Amino acid sequence: MMNPEQFRKAADQALGGLKADPALLYRARQLANTPAARPQPQRANRVLAMAMSLALVFGVLTLVLPRLNAPRVTTVDTLTAGNGLPDTLRTTADLPRGSLVLSKDSRPGYQGVWERGSEGNFPLLRVDGRFYRLLTHPEDVSALLGAQLGQVALFTDEPALDGGGALLSNVAPLNAPVYAVSGMGKAALAAEVNGRARLFQRVSFAGSGLLSGESLKDSLPSGASALQLSDVGTVTDSAAVSSLMDILYTRAAYQGARGQGGSQALLVQYEDGVTLQLAVSGDSLSALGTWSCPEFFEAFEEALQ
Numbered sequence: 001m002m003n004p005e006q007f008r009k010a011a012d013q014a015l016g017g018l019k020a021d022p023a024l025l026y027r028a029r030q031l032a033n034t035p036a037a038r039p040q041p042q043r044a045n046r047v048l049a050m051a052m053s054l055a056l057v058f059g060v061l062t063l064v065l066p067r068l069n070a071p072r073v074t075t076v077d078t079l080t081a082g083n084g085l086p087d088t089l090r091t092t093a094d095l096p097r098g099s100l101v102l103s104k105d106s107r108p109g110y111q112g113v114w115e116r117g118s119e120g121n122f123p124l125l126r127v128d129g130r131f132y133r134l135l136t137h138p139e140d141v142s143a144l145l146g147a148q149l150g151q152v153a154l155f156t157d158e159p160a161l162d163g164g165g166a167l168l169s170n171v172a173p174l175n176a177p178v179y180a181v182s183g184m185g186k187a188a189l190a191a192e193v194n195g196r197a198r199l200f201q202r203v204s205f206a207g208s209g210l211l212s213g214e215s216l217k218d219s220l221p222s223g224a225s226a227l228q229l230s231d232v233g234t235v236t237d238s239a240a241v242s243s244l245m246d247i248l249y250t251r252a253a254y255q256g257a258r259g260q261g262g263s264q265a266l267l268v269q270y271e272d273g274v275t276l277q278l279a280v281s282g283d284s285l286s287a288l289g290t291w292s293c294p295e296f297f298e299a300f301e302e303a304l305q
Helices: 004-015 020-034 041-069 238-251 292-305
Strands: 126-127 130-134 145-151 177-181 188-193 196-203 226-229 234-236 254-257 263-269 275-281 284-287 289-292
Touching: 126 188, 126 292, 130 188, 130 289, 226 238, 234 238, 234 254, 234 292, 238 292
Parallel strands: none
Antiparallel strands: 126 130, 130 196, 145 177, 177 188, 188 196, 226 234, 226 263, 254 289, 263 275, 275 284, 284 289
């Protein structure tokens, strides 16, 4: 691409030292109006046309050269989680396609990521006796896949009726690969559904909750970057999020394997774009079983002040 100095030199050579200034235009008009020139209208017109062309070139140079000299600025589109992650700016390419963007409202409405079911069953996987529910976001987690854990060996519309131990699903087809998800431990898995790697969250199902030796961290890993409680607010400060998660880990009391619904949802978002959900009713939270933790909700309100 020609730089500004080369452009100037080329223009000077083409114009032969002529300057498209008002004096040149005036001389052209004077020449066209002299008696000697009137019998030669074609010559006068050519001179006038040349003057006008030079004026046009001069105008173009005035507009173009400053832009050629201006420094180039690279822009980057960003995707913000919640009210904005204060410590990091992440490009859209950094996050899995279709990652959830938390609401920026001061009191966000209900926003969930659990995929809806039909006929009493939600779309799920069963792997090693643990159940996982399909999430609506992200749309594809191919970038987060870990080791392959197996393939769907049993497809059934009635997963609650199967008492075996085969890798089972009512949404991922037979032989669909199932993967671990980076950073999620056993809290989330991925499986191929309709040609895309989809995320599944560990939940209770048909009386199955925590297994022996497991705790809340097995369904809700540490490292969250943002928390959103519908009708209450969104916390993105890293220190506040860490403190709130510690309250859950140390003070939440397990109420049993049975899950429950709720009019509110707690969304737990991670830096890699994964967002997990807990149903909230009063002082209780539910996903992998039900947990009671009044202190968490008190601390959440204080973190918003």
